[in-house]
Amino acid sequence: MGDILFLTHRVPWPPNRGDKIRAHHILRKLMQYAPVHLACFADDEKETIEDSVVKTGLASVEIVRRTKSNMQAGIEAIISGKPVSLTSFDSDKIRKYVTDTIKTYNIDCIFVFSGQMAQYIPANFSGRVIMDFADVDSAKFESYADEGAGPMAWVNRREGKMLGAFERQVAERADYSLFVSQAEAQLFRQRSGLDDQKVKAVGNGIDLDFYDPNKAIATELESGGPLIIFTGQMDYRPNIEAVISFSKEVMPDILKQHPDAKFAIVGRAPTADVARLDGQYGTIVIGSVDDIRCWLKAADIVVAPLRIARGIQNKVLEAMAMGKAVVASSAAAQGIEAVDGHHFQVAASPAEEAKRVCELLSDPQNAKTLGDNAAALIRETYSWDHRLADIACLCGLDEPERLEAAE
Known part of the structure; x- marks a missing residue:
């Protein structure tokens, strides 16, 4: 088994908000089985330099400060015909890091956390791709549109439609698409036409030692x-x-x-x-x-x-x-x-x-x-070990090959 490239839209430490919690624990789980390379965005300067035991255990890491305003992302979305969710997280630095990492290391699997990061999956990558959408984000924007009015309703309706098309395209490319619940997974199956062989539920867990x-x-x-x-x-x-x-x-x-x-x-x-x-x-x-x-x-x-x-x-x-x-x-x-x-x-x-x-x-x-x-x-x-019991298998990792350093 080769290395894993992990792409996520936020620095996955400390695990102090919903999306970061899930990414953090999946990342830690994968690091038990193979060298992992991480590319992610930071919301502020502190996050770019913040230390973590997880960070020191990575094979390589690229953290890019996200400075693009919502207005700039919106203008780019209109000009490019893309969802705002993608233009907000578009980065030449991340794209170069992905290209260089795949050229330099034996990357067998790309694990993508959050739909915004799927734009960095190279078209010619022949390895395994795991797409963790977590939620059906396009459905969220559709809900915003249905409840809103005026220009923002139009913006959200456009985002829901375009993001939905992108989600389906990504899911057809991925080996597996993951969601946090059976309800979300079933909703995506209905929207995408894909079956339960490709669309699976992997639930969230709780750090039972911390929440004591x-x-x-x-x-x-x-x-x-x-x-x-x-x-x-x-x-x-x-x-x-x-x-x-x-x-x-x-x-x-x-x-x-x-x-x-x-x-x-x-x-x-x-x-x-x-x-x-x-x-x-x-x-x-x-x-x-x-x-x-x-x-x-x-x-x-x-x-x-x-x-x-x-x-x-x-x-x-x-x-x-x-x-x-x-x-x-x-x-x-x-x-x-x-x-x-x-x-x-x-x-x-x-x-x-x-x-x-x-x-x-x-x-x-x-x-x-x-x-x-x-x-x-x-x-x-609801322990994380219980919830992520199948994640290594989905990524093509075998239990006996667990890295000694992570034992």
Whole structure:
């Protein structure tokens, strides 16, 4: 077996957001079997120089700072007739690195994480190609278009159509296309016409050692009362829409029964729209924190009120691993192998979210039982080793050939 070339749209360390978490653990798994070369983008200068045990174990690495503005990417997309998702991540440096790496090393497999990076698969590459789409991104943009109006609706409709065509083209080229859940995989099979021999589900896992409630000290708020929290990257549109909806539509009903309840929004880069929620309807905007586990440990209820969601929500799995009662929207619960009412609570509307949260706040023992059941489920079936058990085989790697250095 030769080397692996791993392409991903973000630096896969530290594993502190959904896409980086999945890429990080897959990369670490592959490094156990073969030398891996990595090409990726950095969102800021810090990421280009940040050290990591994973980074030092790579055969070679190319990290390119992404500086292209959304406006520039949009103009390039219109001129070139490509999706914005591709022009945003277009780089001559990455393209040269891919070409040089394939010429210099014996690359048997290219593993592509996220559709934006599939544009770097050389047309003449004869080795194995594994495409991890994670989610059906084109369907997300179609949802944005259906819910929007005006110029942005046109932009999102164009993106959904063009990205969908590109996804199908890439999947036909790849040996396997991977998705985070059976629901996403089945949706793509329907859209692409490909069968389950080429389109497979490889679910997300949880770092069970890290998300151990016994290893965290709960954050303390100055004001008492029940604490409801939401975690996530707060410049990501689905997360923004989720917290705005929960704060304005759900919290007023909760406050009628629990007037001292607080809703904490915990996550990096809150936008101006998110920041304006601070102080309204018991909402507190926390922003970035050093250790998310401290907030999860302190929470009475964790909510995931996403109105648009694709694939598996890591935020839900993390809260469940910490033994917390979770109230999730129907969209956020998709793909999670858990039972409504036993492992978590699923709510079909903002009104039902308020009802479920209030019931749990009024019955702490039921909330504790729900959290205990959730933690047991995650520890039984959601370890990364369990979830990635087949990844080496899909890449053409044999178990006996595992590198000694990774043992």
